[in-house]
Amino acid sequence: MGFVFDFSAGNKDQRDLLGGKGANLAEMTNLGLPVPPGFTITTEACRAYLQDGGDPDGLAEEVSAHLGALEEKMGRRLGEAADPLLVSVRSGAKFSMPGMMETVLNIGLNDESVAGLAAQSDDERFAQDSYRRLLQMFGATVLGIDGEHFAEALDDAKRSRGTDNDLDLDAEDLRGLVATFKKIVEEHTGRPFPQDPREQLDLAVRAVFDSWNTDRARLYRRQERIPEDLGTAVNIQAMVFGNFGMDSGSGVAFTRDPASGNQGEYGDYLQNAQGEDVVAGIRNTVSLADFGDVDRKSHDDLMAIMTRLERHYRDMCDIEFTVERGKLWMLQTRVGKRTPEAAFRIAVHMVDEGLIGLDEAVLRVSGAQLAQLMFPRFDESAERTLLAKGMNASPGAAVGKAVFDSDTAVAWAERGEDVVLVRKETNPDDLRGMVAAQGILTSRGGKTSHAAVVARGMGRTCVCGAESLDVDARAKEFRVRDGETVREGDVISIDGTTGEVFAGAVPVSASLIVRHFEGEKIDDDLVSAVSRIMAHADGARRLRVRANSDTPEDSARARRFGAQGIGLCRTEHMFLGDRRELVERLIVAEDEATQEQALAALLPLQRQDFAEIFEAMDGLPVTIRLIDPPLHEFLPDLTELSVKVALEEERGEGSERDRVLLQHVRRLHEQNPMLGLRGVRLGIQIPGLFEMQARAILEAAADYTAAGGRPLPEIMIPLVASVRELDVVKGTILGVAEEVQADRGVRLDFSVGTMIELPRAAFLADRIAGSADFFSFGTNDLTQMAWGFSRDDVEAAFFSRYFDHGIFDVSPFESLDQLGVGGMVEMGTTKGRATKPNLKVGVCGEHGGDPRSIHFFDDVGLDYVSCSPFRVPVARLEAGRSVL
Numbered sequence: 024m025g026f027v028f029d030f031s032a033g034n035k036d037q038r039d040l041l042g043g044k045g046a047n048l049a050e051m052t053n054l055g056l057p058v059p060p061g062f063t064i065t066t067e068a069c070r071a072y073l074q075d076g077g078d079p080d081g082l083a084e085e086v087s088a089h090l091g092a093l094e095e096k097m098g099r100r101l102g103e104a105a106d107p108l109l110v111s112v113r114s115g116a117k118f119s120m121p122g123m124m125e126t127v128l129n130i131g132l133n134d135e136s137v138a139g140l141a142a143q144s145d146d147e148r149f150a151q152d153s154y155r156r157l158l159q160m161f162g163a164t165v166l167g168i169d170g171e172h173f174a175e176a177l178d179d180a181k182r183s184r185g186t187d188n189d190l191d192l193d194a195e196d197l198r199g200l201v202a203t204f205k206k207i208v209e210e211h212t213g214r215p216f217p218q219d220p221r222e223q224l225d226l227a228v229r230a231v232f233d234s235w236n237t238d239r240a241r242l243y244r245r246q247e248r249i250p251e252d253l254g255t256a257v258n259i260q261a262m263v264f265g266n267f268g269m270d271s272g273s274g275v276a277f278t279r280d281p282a283s284g285n286q287g288e289y290g291d292y293l294q295n296a297q298g299e300d301v302v303a304g305i306r307n308t309v310s311l312a313d314f315g316d317v318d319r320k321s322h323d324d325l326m327a328i329m330t331r332l333e334r335h336y337r338d339m340c341d342i343e344f345t346v347e348r349g350k351l352w353m354l355q356t357r358v359g360k361r362t363p364e365a366a367f368r369i370a371v372h373m374v375d376e377g378l379i380g381l382d383e384a385v386l387r388v389s390g391a392q393l394a395q396l397m398f399p400r401f402d403e404s405a406e407r408t409l410l411a412k413g414m415n416a417s418p419g420a421a422v423g424k425a426v427f428d429s430d431t432a433v434a435w436a437e438r439g440e441d442v443v444l445v446r447k448e449t450n451p452d453d454l455r456g457m458v459a460a461q462g463i464l465t466s467r468g469g470k471t472s473h474a475a476v477v478a479r480g481m482g483r484t485c486v487c488g489a490e491s492l493d494v495d496a497r498a499k500e501f502r503v504r505d506g507e508t509v510r511e512g513d514v515i516s517i518d519g520t521t522g523e524v525f526a527g528a529v530p531v532s533a534s535l536i537v538r539h540f541e542g543e544k545i546d547d548d549l550v551s552a553v554s555r556i557m558a559h560a561d562g563a564r565r566l567r568v569r570a571n572s573d574t575p576e577d578s579a580r581a582r583r584f585g586a587q588g589i590g591l592c593r594t595e596h597m598f599l600g601d602r603r604e605l606v607e608r609l610i611v612a613e614d615e616a617t618q619e620q621a622l623a624a625l626l627p628l629q630r631q632d633f634a635e636i637f638e639a640m641d642g643l644p645v646t647i648r649l650i651d652p653p654l655h656e657f658l659p660d661l662t663e664l665s666v667k668v669a670l671e672e673e674r675g676e677g678s679e680r681d682r683v684l685l686q687h688v689r690r691l692h693e694q695n696p697m698l699g700l701r702g703v704r705l706g707i708q709i710p711g712l713f714e715m716q717a718r719a720i721l722e723a724a725a726d727y728t729a730a731g732g733r734p735l736p737e738i739m740i741p742l743v744a745s746v747r748e749l750d751v752v753k754g755t756i757l758g759v760a761e762e763v764q765a766d767r768g769v770r771l772d773f774s775v776g777t778m779i780e781l782p783r784a785a786f787l788a789d790r791i792a793g794s795a796d797f798f799s800f801g802t803n804d805l806t807q808m809a810w811g812f813s814r815d816d817v818e819a820a821f822f823s824r825y826f827d828h829g830i831f832d833v834s835p836f837e838s839l840d841q842l843g844v845g846g847m848v849e850m851g852t853t854k855g856r857a858t859k860p861n862l863k864v865g866v867c868g869e870h871g872g873d874p875r876s877i878h879f880f881d882d883v884g885l886d887y888v889s890c891s892p893f894r895v896p897v898a899r900l901e902a903g904r905s906v907l
C-alpha cells in the first residue's frame with residue numbers, strides 16, 4: 024500500500040489513515056464540491072518517519088508522481104518562473120488538534136516565480152504579499168525562527184506607513200518586507216531561504232511530521248486523551264487565493280450555532296485575506312449575513328453547500344472556505360465541536376428533521392456533557408480576580424464567606440450566610456461544615472481525598488489541593504502566593520469545574536436541568552431536549568442505577584433524579600456530630616455494662632435514621648453498609664491530646680478522664696489505619712456494634728412494614744476477605760432478624776451480602792458467594808488494595824509523573840483501571856455467579872458514576888451501578904449509551 028493518496032481516492036471514514044482533514048477533503052471532492060485538487064500523505068508515512076528519523080523508502084517517488092499529476096491537472100508546474108503552481112501544506116491528525124501543528128501556505132514562490140505570479144495575476148501587490156507570507160510561515164514553522172521577528176518587522180513596515188492595517192501596505196512596502204524577511208531567515212539559519220520549490224515542499228512536509236511531537240501538541244493530547252502513537256497526515260493542495268483583492272477573501276462557518284445549537288447563519292468572513300488572518304483576528308471580520316451583501320453569489324453557494332454537507336454528514340459541520348475572485352472554494356469541513364447545550368439541542372432537532380433516529384441522538388451526547396449542564400455556573404462575562412488554582416474536584420460554582428472550621432461554618436450557615444469552608448485538608452469530622460458550606464476549598468489532597476469524595480457525593484462544589492495557598496486555620500486566614508491575605512468573613516468564589524479560586528463574589532446562575540430533574544415544570548427547549556434523550560436512554564438500558572446516600576434528603580433527591588434504590592448507605596456518617604461522644608463512650612468502655620449502655624443509646628438514633636431512608640425509598644432496595652472506618656477516627660487526635668494532657672499535668676491539674684482517654688487513643692492508634700481495625704474486623708472485635716446496627720435496621724423495617732410501607736433492606740458487610748468473617752457476622756445478623764420478626768410479628772424481606780473490595784475476596788468470590796445474598800464491588804478500596812496506593816495520599820504525591828510517563832492517562836481512582844481492577848471485578852462476578860447463578864452484583868465505588876467505567880460494568884454483566892445522587896442522571900444516560 025502506498026503512502027500518498029489523491030483526494031479523489033479517499034473518503035470520510037478513513038480518518039485513521041488520512042487524518043480528519045484529508046478524509047473530509049476526499050469526501051467533499053467525491054461529493055463534487057469545489058475543492059482545490061491535491062493529495063494526502065498518510066499518517067502511516069508520519070509514523071514511519073518519526074520512528075526511523077527520516078523519510079520512509081519510496082515516499083519521495085510517490086510524492087513526485089502525485090505532484091506530477093496535480094501539475095498536469097492544473098496546467099502549471101510547482102514554482103515555475105513564468106506561471107507557478109503554488110501549494111499549501113497542512114497537518115491533519117485523526118483527531119482535531121486545533122492550532123497545535125503546522126501549516127505552510129504559498130509553497131513554490133521564490134525570487135523568480137514571484138514575478139511570474141505578479142505577471143499572471145496582473146497584481147504585483149498580491150504576489151509580494153503572498154511571498155512575504157510564505158517567508159513568514161516557512162521561517163517560523165519549518166526553520167524554527169521565533170515568529171516575533173517577522174511580526175515586529177511587519178509592525179515596523181506598517182508604522183513607517185503610518186497605519187495599523189496590513190491592507191494599506193503597497194507593493195513597494197511588501198517588496199521591502201520580503202527583503203527584510205529573507206534577511207531574518209539568513210541571519211537565523213546561516214543560509215538563504217531555499218529557492219528550490221521541491222526542497223520547500225519536502226522541508227514543509229517534514230516540519231509537519233515533526234510538529235506531532237512538539238511540547239504543546241503532546242500536552243494537548245494528554246489533556247484530550249488522544250493516543251501518542253497516531254501521527255499526523257499531511258495535505259498538499261493547490262493554492263486558491265483569498266488575498267487576491269476585495270472580491271476575494273477567507274472565512275469560517277458552522278452549519279448551526281455551536282454555542283446554542285440553534286439554526287441560523289454562523290460564521291465570519293474577511294475580505295482580501297488568507298485563512299490564517301481570519302482566526303488571528305488582525306482585522307475585523309464580517310458576519311456571514313454581511314458576507315451576503317459583499318458577494319451574494321458566493322454566499323448563496325456556501326449556504327447551499329452547508330445544507331448539503333449537513334444532510335450528508337447528518338451532523339453539524341464546521342467549514343473553512345476561500346473566495347478567489349468571486350469563486351467559492353471549500354478548504355475544510357468536519358463534524359464541529361459544540362457546547363453541551365448545543366449537543367443536546369442539535370441531537371433532538373436532527374431527530375425532528377428526520378436526519379437521525381433517537382438511538383443515534385443518545386449516542387451524540389455524553390454523560391460528561393449532561394454533568395456540565397447540571398452545574399451552577401459563574402457568569403462568563405463577569406469580572407474576576409484569580410487567587411489560585413487547585414484541582415477541579417467537584418464541579419459547580421460556589422460563593423461565600425471564607426470560614427476555617429466546621430463550627431463556624433455551621434453557625435454562620437444557620438444564621439443564613441453562605442460560607443466556603445477552607446481547610447488544609449478535611450477529615451470525617453468536617454462533614455457538618457461541609458454540609459453547611461456552599462463549597463469546600465483545600466490546599467492539600469487529590470481528587471479522591473476525603474474532601475473531594477464527600478463533596479462529589481453531596482454535589483457540593485470543591486476545589487482541592489490548591490497548593491499555592493497557605494491555610495492557617497488557627498489564625499483563620501489563608502495567604503496567597505503574591506502576599507494577599509484572605510481572612511475569615513472575606514468573600515471568595517470557587518469554580519469546581521476549572522479548579523479556580525477567585526476573590527470576591529463572582530455572579531452565579533442555577534442549572535435549569537437540575538430544576539427539571541427536581542420535578543419543577545420548566546418550559547424550555549433545552550430541558551425538553553434533555554428529557555427526550557433521557558427517556559430514550561432509560562428505555563434502552565439494561566443496567567440499573569442506584570445512589571450512594573446516607574440521609575433521607577439525599578435519598579429523596581436521588582429518587583427524583585431517577586435512582587432505583589440505594590446502593591450504599593455509609594453508616595459511619597451517622598456517627599458524627601453529637602453522637603460522636605456516644606461512640607467514644609463505646610470505645611473506651613471498660614466493662615460490658617458501659618458498652619451496652621452506649622449501644623443502647625445509639626440504637627434508637629440509628630433506627631430513626633433508617634426509618635426515614637426507608638420511607639424515602641419505599642418499595643426500592645436500600646443497601647446499608649455496617650460501620651467501616653477505623654475506630655480511632657471517632658477519638659481525639661493523638662498528638663493534640665498528648666499535648667493537652669502534658670500541659671495539664673505540668674500545671675498539676677490533670678483530669679483523670681483525659682488520661683484514660685489518652686491511653687485508649689494510644690491503644691487504638693494505627694500506623695496504617697486503612698489496613699487496620701475497620702470493616703468486618705470491627706464487627707468481630709466489638710460484636711455489639713454490628714448487632715446494634717442490624718437491630719436498628721430490622722426494627723425500622725419492621726415498624727415501617729407494620730405502618731403499611733415496603734422497606735427492602737440489604738445489609739452489607741464491608742472489607743470481607745474470608746468467608747468465615749462473613750459467616751460469623753451473618754450469624755449474628757440472622758439471629759437478630761429472628762428475634763425482631765418474632766417480637767414484632769412481621770416477616771421481613773431482607774438480605775445479607777458483602778462488599779468485594781479486597782483482592783482476596785475477588786479471588787475467593789465463588790466461596791464467598793455461598794454465604795452472600797449479593798455482592799457490591801467497592802472499587803475505591805479495591806483500587807487502593809490492588810495497586811497498593813493510599814487513596815488519600817498518592818494523587819497529590821506523585822500521579823503527575825505517572826501521567827507524564829503515560830503509566831495511566833487518568834487516575835485509577837477516577838476511572839476504573841479496567842485491565843487490573845476491572846479484571847478482578849469480572850473474575851469476582853463470574854466466580855460468584857458460578858456458585859449462585861442469580862447472584863445480584865453491583866458496584867458502589869466512585870467509579871459507579873464514571874462514564875467509561877459504567878460501560879465496562881455493563882459489559883461484564885453487573886446488575887447495577889451506584890453513584891452519588893448528582894451522578895444518577897449521568898449514569899442513566901451512559902448506561903443507555905452503553906447498549907445502543
Ligand code: PEP
Nearest residue numbers: 780801802803804867868
Ligand atoms: C469502596 O471502597 O469502593 C467503597 C464504596 O467504600 P468506601 O469508599 O466507603 O471505602
Ligand code: MG
Nearest residue numbers: 780801803804
Ligand atoms: Mg471501601
